[in-house]
Amino acid sequence: MSxxxxxxxxxxxxxMALRDLFAQSxxxxxxxxxxxxxxxxxxxSAEDAAEFRSRLGQALTLVVQLDGEYLGFGSLKDNKTIDMLYVHPDYAGEGVGTALAEALEKIARARGxxxxxxxxxxxxxxxxxRRGYVATQRNSVPRDDQWLSNTTMIKRLAESPTKKPSKPS
Structure with missing residues (x-):
């Protein structure tokens, strides 16, 4: 699919285009x-363009762009946290988020x-x-004068290819 x-x-x-996509999404x-x-x-939270650009640049951020149009983006922070994953509303449900999530998970696994x-x-x-993540806790995040709820989720990855299984003794 990816x-x-x-x-x-x-x-x-x-x-700038990703900032617009973020807000529209x-x-x-x-x-x-x-x-x-x-x-x-x-x-x-993305109004400060320099700060938003820096946030994307400090993580491993992948972009889906087709024929000059931005379809989505996703960021992997610290090689183990999906920091952002946003899809343009016109492409929601068409596999863009799946392609990004698969790629970020594969990179995280490859990096150990x-x-x-x-x-x-x-x-x-x-x-x-649907991707195998399991909820571990609910959170309330302050944004300006609002509280937003989200859920911390975790997905165990298959053993990294660089690790050899230990032999029984």
């Missing part, structure tokens, strides 16, 4: 789980991570559950 979408590393020039895809004030506060965690929005919990 072959359908070309993945590439984030470039600083992507920041929150505004349109999370309506059933967060009220308008919560969505506005959440999207406002035994598990990947994510703080999933209420909207994203079913997506991550």
């Amino acid at each position: 072959d359908e979408y070309p993945l590439r590393p984030f470039l600083p020039a992507d920041a 929150i505004d349109e895809l999370t309506v059933d789980d967060y009220d308008e004030d919560q969505r506005i506060a959440w999207a406002a 991570a035994e598990a990947v965690t994510v703080d999933a929005s209420d909207t994203a919990v079913p997506f991550f559950e």
Whole structure:
């Protein structure tokens, strides 16, 4: 499935378009789980363009761009945490998020991570559950004068290819 979408590393020039995608994704895809004030506060976390660009640049961020159009992006922080995973509303449910999640999980495994965690929005919990993530705790995150709920989830990865299974003695 991920072959359908070309993945590439984030470039600083992507920041403004990804900021728009981030806000649009929150505004349109999370309506059933967060009220308008919560969505506005959440999207406002990307208002500082330099800070948003820096956040994307400090993580391993992959971008899906097809024919000049941004379809989604995902970031892996510390080789073991999916920090951000956002899909343009026009492409939700078409495998973009799956392609990004698969790639980030594969990179984490290759870099020696035994598990990947994510703080999933209420909207994203079913997506991550389908990928084998298990909820470990609920969180309330302050954003401006709003509180947003999310769920910390973890997925155990298959043993990394660099580790040889220990032989029984």
